[in-house]
Amino acid sequence: MTKEKVAIIGAGPGGLAAGMRLSSAGYEVDIYEKNAYIGGRTSLLELGDYRFDIGPSAITMPHALTSLFMDCNRDLQDYVTLVPLAPLYQLFFRNNKTFSPYHDQDQTIEELKKHFPDNEENYLQYMEESAKKSLYLAPLMNYSLSSLLDYVRPAMLRALPSLSLGRNLNDETSRFFTDPDLRLAFSFQVRNMGMSPYTTPGIYSIIPFSEFYYGLYHPVGGHNQILKAMAEVLQENGGRIHLNTEVDHFTFQKNRIQNFTLKNGETISADHYVINTDFAYTITELMQEKKSLRTKSLTKKEFSSSTFMMYIGLDKSYPTAHQSVIFPKNAKKYSDELLSKKILSDDFAVYIINPSTTDTTMAPIGHSAIRLMVPVPNNQSHIDWEKEKPSFEKKVLELVKTFLKMDDLEEHIVEKKIITPKEWEEDFHLYQGAVHGMTRSIRQTGIQNPVYRLNKKFPNLYVVGTNAHPGTTLPYIIESANFVAEQIHKKEPKT
Template sequence: MPNSKKKVVVIGAGVAGLASAIRLQHAGYEVELYEKEALPGGKMHRIDMNGYQFDLGPSIVMMPELYREVFELTGRDPDDYIPMQKVDPMYSTYFGAKAQEKYDISSDLIELMKTLENISEEDSKGFLKYLQEIYERYLVAKNHFLQRPFRNFTDFYNPKTIRQMFKLKTFDSADHFIGKYVKNERIKQILSFQTLYIGVSPYNGPSLYTIIPMIEMLYGVWFIKGGMYTMASSMERLFKELGGKVYYNASVDEVLIKEQKAYGIRVNGKEILADYVMCNADFPYAMKNLVKDTKAKGKYTDKKIDSMKYSCSCFVMYLGMDRKYEELDNVHNFFIADELEKNLNDIFDGNKLEQPSFYVYVGSKLDPSLAPEGKDGLYILVPVSELSSSKYEWTDETVQYYRNKVMQSLKNVKGFENIEEEIVAETYMTPRDFESKFNAYNGACFGLQPTLTQSNHMRPQSKAKNCENLYFTGSSTHPGAGVPIVLLSAKIATEELLLDDGIKEKNEAGLPELVTN
């Protein structure tokens, strides 16, 4: 515990901001959290519309132990805050423009093997080889990369870490790696589209990210009662129970820096002084707009920020429907285009999509309280280009273009023949909305792309390189995007702060542990 209460200000009540605030408040700091919106959660926000409630962004719960850890570390029972249930089958996948092929994907290995064998016995054998290979690499990533910072050159460039890095075999794309074991195109796509969860294409994203379907298949997919927003509101509740203070509608203008040392923030023109600043604003946005001291920016100049590669964005439709859709078996549904590779190449080349793939989430299927009685709400997400690479503008016509494409596909699914006539309320989020509402740089929903040159030690780190007392957390920082990984980012960032404050020191493995003397 700090000798006398030191003050930390946290910028942004996104997932990582809330988790960092909880960890620091629990560690004995006086923590104040400043959020520009009126609700907690950042992109884990909620949309309320005519009695329908929608998760705004994230919707799939993986690695539930990381969600639970935030509550457990403070001595709370997570079930009192985020009651969960396992989802099985995890999701349905529909293939083709007319969604004529459908497969239910289970995390029960017996059921999963039956599904795969019905597609191809030979490739089912290859699937098991893929599973063994990627599980070995997952253990290396988990134990040597995902949970540790790379503050200094030697944290990465040392014999032990380099040896582990070669075990990751990162110089391959996800699609090519899976293709070594599986030839059937349908099974390959079932095992690779999940790289879009972190905004990268399986056709050029590093093969390591095929750990995502592996985690689903070995550990399952879960649902939090009340939807994902329950996680955000419960973290806020816990933070307040611990004595933390939250200020909403409080837009941060600047990180106050003098002689390369942060000493607070400016909020709506008012200076708030602090011993440490934890920034959960998107790293590229923060470096360009909040860190105004040139020396404190270091290599992250405006030119550098603009030259970096960004993840894809999303167009999301939130539809209140006038009936239940019993014909849809699952809460999570993926509609995969005939020409998936062209579809994904067009996203990252900035082209308007001729036949988009998309995802349909029906939270009210598992929690009827999310919609009026006897009705469902449909959340439909289309991965699209981020703003800097997009060759088209987001206008009302663009919204209608993508809306029509989705409707044309869905009308082929049993029960959805009259979908357009059954909509009673609707709203949207476009890349422009993600940029303006959440300061997502270029509207990139998942922050910086996790390319080889933007991962691990080459990704922005928690501890600012050129400024003392300033720390970063969130999807554009190490270890990356996705709710479980962002929760790890919060853990790393708070441990880096505790390390600098003398509360923790590095052990023989190079990881922080509490000072015992």
Template structure:
């Protein structure tokens, strides 16, 4: 017989689902408590006026991490989730310059580089050499940080001591400074800098090794979940049902009960309680300590280095025409992107001229809009909520109008007049819906000076049986990273709280 510890998981974002599947597959007794009416966390959906909007993540990358999760349960991902390749990866728009597409295929990418002024062979040489450098950074980070689940600076230094001495890890400079050394064309610099959008941070502050991010799509592809991104949550939900994991929906956790160095259970809105041996919080680290554990500010202050990444206004619009110039994924670049980074991340202000991420999923999946219509998401990065700031709802609405103006200046003419339905999320909505730290979309900011690029550890240093998963923990935000976070969180639980074999009772 086995004595299986009972585990309560707070939240059913991808990190929580990943941890639940991993732990249940290892023999643990697992239950999930989700405050909302459906699983998925920020991987959410809205149906409105014949349009189906994916409210959260829009890009699927690194499918191998998702496959590893299904494999833990003895399943194949293809039986639950199907993927379609997206090409081009992105379309990049600039004011007063033709657009440039990113392709995985070398011949098509080289053709795009011919749009740049100057010598094509130089541009191609710089492009391929930069990817070689980025590939080396990815391989180094993947070998330890990803695969081993390294969780703090000391684990990182110990694991990578040889590479650090040899200077193989690009950690001294910023992303932007390394890009500037490799790439001469200003437009391509903008493009490579904004790969930082995957983690909602600034290329001026993030360490150089974060330039690994182009490899995520140039080597492993960029994908769309067939039927819509929320199909990923539904596929994981199907697996959870098959594994017999109980999910409590509309179960708003208001308190974690505790005794000494142990957490003992959950209290839900309405007063009911649930006792357990171990708690895994998919709620972000700082809000969990502040709101559910009521820790003193003297303790919470020590976590300030794990500051929230950026937030955004998330505008979903349905139009009565198809805007043919848009690809599935698009970026509209600020005329001064470094000023944009400074404004959002240092001054904590709304940008006058933001860089925009724009998604038109009907390029791959026409069912997301009525025939002849377009489904478009517009996302500028903005500061998280700040009680000392004076940003109002009217300021968010004014930014929304600037975003549409920006797109129209870059060639998406008639966009505003074509809108027939819309939905807007602000940082206030994001915080309310997901209890994210100050409305952050991507968890913890990646900032070398602040946190050496690290997120919060998955293991609590205050309670022996409390763990964390999701975008506020290592390895950080983005769907593949939070899936990996859940698996590595489970590995730590399994190592520290093994299932004990009970001795059978013998008569006389």
């Protein structure tokens, strides 16, 4: 039988993982990437002698990666070296408290005794109940949750008590911790998904739990090494990656994708089409022919926050943790201003990533490649970043200098690059600069997720990545690729 053709748009982790799976299963796979490099938000940024991950700072659940490579008859360790982070991060609160949790429970308990005494048993109860929740939720990864049938399956009925229905993540965490700082320490992780602990469904407590349970890891050389490994496996299986090849638009024939046209005028046809681009960008730009689809899919949808990113090469080494977080004075008020009011707050959080403490390949010896990330409103805020950037940059640096004891920080800056929501939208094709696409809420998951409606409308079109099932972080993006590969395989003609 002739190999079925799969065309994948976007060489991000979701597209590459799907390409690995499908090429290993014998499909003819081509990936079309608009940039001159793979990875998108997970790619490498080089400024002089300094190397930065554009997006992710660490990975959890490494078994998801290991499983992907094993299923493609490869050993992840032949391609990538993962270094565990200890501590996971150093957390700074505005009341001068600090907390540095670990993957190792005994070390975390010692930290609790030092900074939050009498919470040791609460922590152990949190870990035990969250572990049970994860076990009940794991089987749901195999269902799209786009059909009412999925909601009455035995696995769903068994998981119902673990869904934390009616509770947000802060509510869920409050069941175990009364101290507001400690509640923040066990819920802030969803901020890396562009969401708020005060509005995110309680089911997402599995995200912070996974970091404590599985640990966090840094790939030596940066996250781009994972993407590079994925690309190597794809190509070893006969798959092809076409760089500098931007898609212009899809052409439809009734309820199927007929083909898509590249910016250079070339037309590409395949049996199956997989999109790893930002979902809203796909609807608004690549599917302009379907204006009604745009209206139905995006009207009244809520999108994640964006980020103000600073990549700084320093000719000095600072003794910081691999990851540090400075929390705002009022986390609830900051969340409201960030996601609801969409205003640029004077009281904000800063994430400091200094991989040079773990990985000597990121900067010259004795130097640092530091990344500062501040969650800020997406471009629905209409903030003029050309105007606000200089003063906001100064505020960020002052906060970091104060809490991380980097008084001479600015004196040692050799290289610097800033990415604002404006660049996220214009250069990375992220709708409204929302770095994580649509937010995960009850109204935008399961049957309500427009991704599923798109697949039902066009059966030969599939979505992987942040907004697909189950999406969000790298392990779940890999799961979305596994899910799509299985769906395509099920539709393969039987001989």
